[in-house]
Amino acid sequence: MDNKDQKKDSLYLKLIPYFDRYGILLLLLIMIVVMHFLQPDVFLSWRNVTNVFKQISWQSMLALGVFMVIVTAGIDLSVGSIMMLSLMILAIVAKAGAPWFVVAMTPLIAGLICGLINGLGITILRMPHPFIMTLGTLYIFRGTGNLISGGTPISGFTDEVRYLGHGRIDLTWLGLEKSQYLPVSLVLIAIVYIIFWVFMNHTRTGKWIYAIGGNPSAARASGVNVNKILVIVYSLCGFLSGIGALILAGRTDSGYPNAGLQSELDAIAACIIGGASFFGGRGTVLGVFAGVMIMGILRNGLNLMDVSSFWQQVLIGSIIVLAVYIDVLRRDLGTRK
């Protein structure tokens, strides 16, 4: 390798990791600044900011679950249906008069079991691609949710059950006004994301999830039980969808048949915008959070400006294509073939 090569190399190598890691945050920051100038009175107001977080609360759980799946080079199309089924089970258990902690636990367990079914199907039934298994369960779980509820909404939960989605943390002791509260869902997002950041980056299991996405045969040759890790990943994805159901139950006070319809696509979009690669092995928890925020702010900002929701669809679609194109360019630059 001659000197010129090395120089070019080191510049790439120095820049790429930073761009990889923080490029998406830059985009998020630009969006916030632009929105602030477009809507100076409203956008960064306490009320609107907490609103954005409340709106993205359950989507952020689905996106985090799908993210882990995408890192293994898989896909989970069933998260919206898992959330709906978990929500319906919650609603039925609540209507039956179960104590609140039982009601609150049911969607988490239901979600975990749904995810486990996905994971076992992909590994034991040896489905050719997770797309097929989770496409199947997309229909199965939603159908089951409709079967057990009769396809009608079930409303009315206790405050304890609604706490995660609807609760407020009073900040008047800090000298703030009563309207300047902290939504519990915001704190929950922070806690869950920090836990999963640690999980993905600082534990062996997390490292193996990345390794499987990078080269499954290398992981296998290194003694990693690939199937076991995949089952764990899909189960956790289902579990997070269950948390999403619990949040949604709090926000809407109702279990309803259309809950989470097409939200699997939102979740995938957030991951892709956040820099997770469909080829697996690439992406960060922080990036997913940024992806969720970008979609949330885009929707919120366009709503504030009274832009038609049709335009929102066009814009979000364009951002997905742009984000993946950046991913393609990044692979060209970063990989020697």
Added chain:
Amino acid sequence: MSSINQLLLEAKSVTKYFGTITALENVNLKIHAGECLGVVGDNGAGKTTLMKVLSGLYKPSSGSLYFDGKKEILESPKDSQELGLEMVYQDLALAGNLPIGENIFLGREPTKNLGFIKLLDFKKIKELTDAHLGKLKINVKSADQKVEELSGGQRQAVAIARSTAFNAKVVIMDEPTAALAIKEVGKVLDLINSLKKTGVGVIVISHRMDDIFAVCDRVMALFQGTNFAESELSKTSRDEVIGWIMGKK
């Protein structure tokens, strides 16, 4: 040189049938500490089958394996790994998205305890990686560099480093230079020489006479599943070895 060194691994009259096909017939192989054995042979001569028997992937139909003079029956590659035998695969079993250090320790990462949670010990991974790469004189910019940013030769070096990170006694390399640019071949051959100096026994399967004659102390040829010829490297020549591969003595 090989006569004074310790015998690490010996295969005695290994025979392997696949149905009615005889892939190996009464094949013997010995590898000593600090020695490099070249295994040559045409396609279908039984090289790969023999290596798979040594690593425990195939069970021999008859014959036996001795590790450190002790007879062992291998149930899986895990068993041979525990006895100190590692394979470096032709398709480089590395995860490109992970840094060098994490690849070397993949599946066996050092951890530290934080309360009841086990977290990865990145500092230790880096220290051990730097020390190990230094020992093998492998030059990379940093142990934190991702494997996909490396050249083919550097990747091969990392794969070899990986195989020897856990006190391997015998390393089997299947065509270690086949996928490399010519200027990188030398580096990998240097690496095999430094491995030998650390007392590891290296078995190299290769078609390239240049490789065999650069690093091996002994060369054995398989022909149609049998031991065809074997010699100290100093007592043979390229043309003779090429003749062996084609079944001519």
